[in-house]
Amino acid sequence: MTSELTFVASEEKGEVDAILIKPRKPLAVLVLAHGAGANLRHAHMTNIAEALAEASIATLRFNFPYMQQGKPRTDNIPTCIETFTHAIRLTRNKVRSAPLFIGGHSFGGRMSSHYMAETADDRVTGLIYFSFPLHNAKQPATKRADHLPAIQRPMLFLSGTRDTLADLSFLKPIVQTLYNGQLHELDTADHGFKILKRTRISKEDVTTEAARITADWMTTIILKE
Numbered sequence: 001m002t003s004e005l006t007f008v009a010s011e012e013k014g015e016v017d018a019i020l021i022k023p024r025k026p027l028a029v030l031v032l033a034h035g036a037g038a039n040l041r042h043a044h045m046t047n048i049a050e051a052l053a054e055a056s057i058a059t060l061r062f063n064f065p066y067m068q069q070g071k072p073r074t075d076n077i078p079t080c081i082e083t084f085t086h087a088i089r090l091t092r093n094k095v096r097s098a099p100l101f102i103g104g105h106s107f108g109g110r111m112s113s114h115y116m117a118e119t120a121d122d123r124v125t126g127l128i129y130f131s132f133p134l135h136n137a138k139q140p141a142t143k144r145a146d147h148l149p150a151i152q153r154p155m156l157f158l159s160g161t162r163d164t165l166a167d168l169s170f171l172k173p174i175v176q177t178l179y180n181g182q183l184h185e186l187d188t189a190d191h192g193f194k195i196l197k198r199t200r201i202s203k204e205d206v207t208t209e210a211a212r213i214t215a216d217w218m219t220t221i222i223l224k225e
Contacts, residue, residue, distance in 0.1 A: 001020075001021070001022045001023075001024075002019065002020070002021050002022075003019070003020040003022070003094070004017070004018075004019060005017070005018040005019065005020055005060075005090065005094075006018065007062070007086050007087065007089075007090045008086060009064070009065045009068075009079070009082065009083040009086055010065070010079060010082045010083065010086075013065035013068075013069075013075075013079060013083075014065070014068075015068070016062055016063040016064065016065055016067075016068040016083065017040060017062065017063050017068060018040070018060055018061065018062035018063070018087065018090065019040055019041075019049070019059075019060070019061050019062075020058070020059070020060050020091075020094055020095075021049050021050070021052075021053045021058060021059050022058040022094070022095060023053050023056050023057070023058060025056065026056055026057060026058040026095065026098045027055070027056040027057055027098065027099075027215060027218060027219065027222075028057055028058070028098050028099045028100070028101055028125070028218045028222065029057070029058040029059070029060065029091055029095040029098045029099070029100055029101070030052060030057055030058070030059050030060075030100075030101045030102065030103060030128060030214075031059075031060050031061075031062075031084065031087050031088055031091050031100070031101070031102040031103070031112070032045070032048065032049060032052075032059045032060065032061040032062075032103060032104055032105075032108070033061070033062065033064070033080075033084070033087075033102075033103070033104030033105070033107075033108025033109065033111055033112055034061065034062075034063065034064070034067065034104065034105060034107070034108045035104070035105045035106035035107045035108055035131075036074050036106060036107035036133075038105075039063050039067045039068075040061045040062055040063050040067075044105065044192055044193065045061055045105065047193075047207045048105065048130060048207060048210070048211070049061055051205075051207045051208050051210065051211035052211045052214065052215075054208070054211065055211040055212060055214065055215035056215065057211070057214065057215060057218065058095050058098060060087060060090065060091040060094070060095075062083070062087050064079070064080060064083055064108075064111075065079060065083065074107060077111065077114050080111040080114065080115070081111070081114060081115045081118055081119070084102065084111065084112060084115040085115070085119075088100070088102065088121070088123065088124075092123065099125040099218070099221075099222050099225070100123055100124055100125055101124065101125050101126050101127065101128055101218065102115065102116065102124050102127055102128075103127050103128035103129055103130065103156075104129070104130065105130040105131055106130070106131050106132075106133045106165070106191065107133060109127075109128070109129035109130055109131070109132050109133075110129075110132060110133055110144060112127055112129075113127060113129070113132075113147065113148060113151060113155075114147065116151045116153060117147040117148070117150040117151050120152065124153055125153065125154075125218075125221060125222065125225065126153050126154040126155065126156065126217075126218070126221050127151065127153060127154070127155045127156070128155075128156045128158065128214055128217075129155065129156065129157050129158065129159075130158050130193075130210065131158070131159060131160065131163055131165065131166065131191050131192070131193070132157050132159060132166055132171070133165040133166065133191075134165065134166040134167070134170060134171050134174070135165060135166070135167070135170070136165070137164045137165055138164050140167040140169075140170050141170075142170055142174060145174045148174070148178060148181070149177070149178065151180070152180070153180065154180045154181075154182070154217075154221050155178065155180060155181045155182070156181075156182050156184065156213075156214065156217045157171065157175055157181065157182065157183045157184070158184050158186060158210045158213065158214070159171060159183060159184070159185060159186065160185075160186045160188070160189030160190050160191065160193065160195075160206075161185050161186065161187055161188060161189065162188055162189060162190045162196070163189070163190055163191045164190070164191060165191050166191075168185065171183065182217065184210075184213045184217075186206050186209060186210060187200050187201055187202055187206075188200040189206050193206050193207055193210070
């Protein structure tokens with residue numbers, strides 16, 4: 001089941017669009033935020049949501065206010081946190097019983113981490129980052145990970161081996177220091193999950209792989225709860 005929805009991101013910013021995809025018997029539901037330059041309807045976001053649905057994971061994906069309004073600059077962190085607050089509330093109203101996870105692609109995933117570090121929301125079972133943007137392209141740094149140790153819930157990092165926004169020599173040690181972090185490398189994938197067909201070893205579609213790993217990880221986390 002796919003539903004077109006709207007919700008108020010904040011009184012100041014107004015309404016934003018959302019899309020709920022709900023399999024018949026969802027294993028879990030993921031509040032899924034988009035990257036800095038692509039809205040909820042972008043092909044990459046749609047592919048992720050559809051692959052997750054095939055793995056029995058419901059998703060509620062949404063626009064941040066800047067994207068809804070067609071503005072070039074991303075919203076600040078407090079606005080993104082408030083938007084997540086209302087997106088989670090909507091998700092819980094639509095999918096009441098399934099364990100709730102949050103995350104997103106790139107910027108959206110990073111904002112989900114700030115939401116959790118700030119709120120410690122006990123409704124959230126875990127976080128999934130599709131291409132966590134650790135640093136600017138080809139400018140390795142770790143400052144964007146400074147708040148991650150404050151997050152007490154399990155975290156899954158799905159990162160391509162060619163991602164220029166997450167140098168694995170920097171990302172790996174960070175995840176290793178997180179007692180609740182897990183990294184899965186997507187062979188030959190870049191930041192947008194584009195692969196090198198000639199050198200990628202696995203024949204599995206990379207988005208399908210990401211969804212499968214997510215479902216397996218969620219199952220493990222849910223069984224531990």
